[in-house]
Amino acid sequence: MDSNTAVTSSDIETAKSTRGSQSLADRLFYSLRKDIVEGRMAAGSKISEPELARRFDASRGSLREALMRLESLGLLERKVNVGARVVELTERGLLELYDVREALEGMACRLAAQNRSQEDLVELRQMLHRHEQQEELQAGTAYYQPEGDFDFHFRIVQASHNDLLIDTLCNRLYYRVRMYRYQLGMASPRAHRAFREHSHIIEAIEAGDGELAEILMRRHIRASRSNIEKKLTNS
Secondary structure, X not given: OOHHHOOOHHHHHHHHOOOOOOOHHHHHHHXXXXXXXXXXXXXXXXXXXXXXXXXXXXXXXXXXXXXXXXXXXXXXXXXXXXXXXXXXXXXXXXXXXXXXXXXXXXXXXXXXXXXXXXXXXXXXXXXXXXXXXXXXXXXXXXXXXXXXXXXXXXXHHHHOOOHHHXXXXXHHOHHHHHHHHXXXXXXXXXXXXXXXXHHHHHHHHHOOOHHHHHHHHHHHHHHHHXXXXXXXXXX
């Protein structure tokens, strides 16, 4: 294993604790997914199954199950004569993902304006208020969003109430997109502007204006893509 993919003792404890109803493969999957998204397992780094099995005190079978699930999310890729590697952050990968995001999240906004419940609106406002309290956002240096229901984009898609769209964006593509956003997009001078854009999108959804909500989301994602593309180019 490459040195920059080393697993910390806290990762091992995460994988071995909270046994409950989760299988070892589940715990490995969640721990490794977090490490990949947040960059502790570096993009492009090689996966050593024996090393991971030793570090996590896990069976090869459980580990392989976890790695297959990570591969299905697009976080790992396998190449002939090379083996498994963490997916790389590339300009082409960025453009492909963000083209899909722009189209589908724009649609999600339009549907959210049509289908949102009062509960959705309350939760969106509460989430935005919680984001506003972040010290990094107030300083204008970063706009960090926890995953899942506290992530603006995840929650907007949920409010569309379209099951196929939710599965595509919140399951199949979510963590690959989040990998780009977490490692290249959240720490940004765009923090204040991105928050204002989120506010305007929610206002359009509250007003039931699906056309405006879709336009605003498309513009927002194009701006985010441009920001990340510049970081990739300069890295």
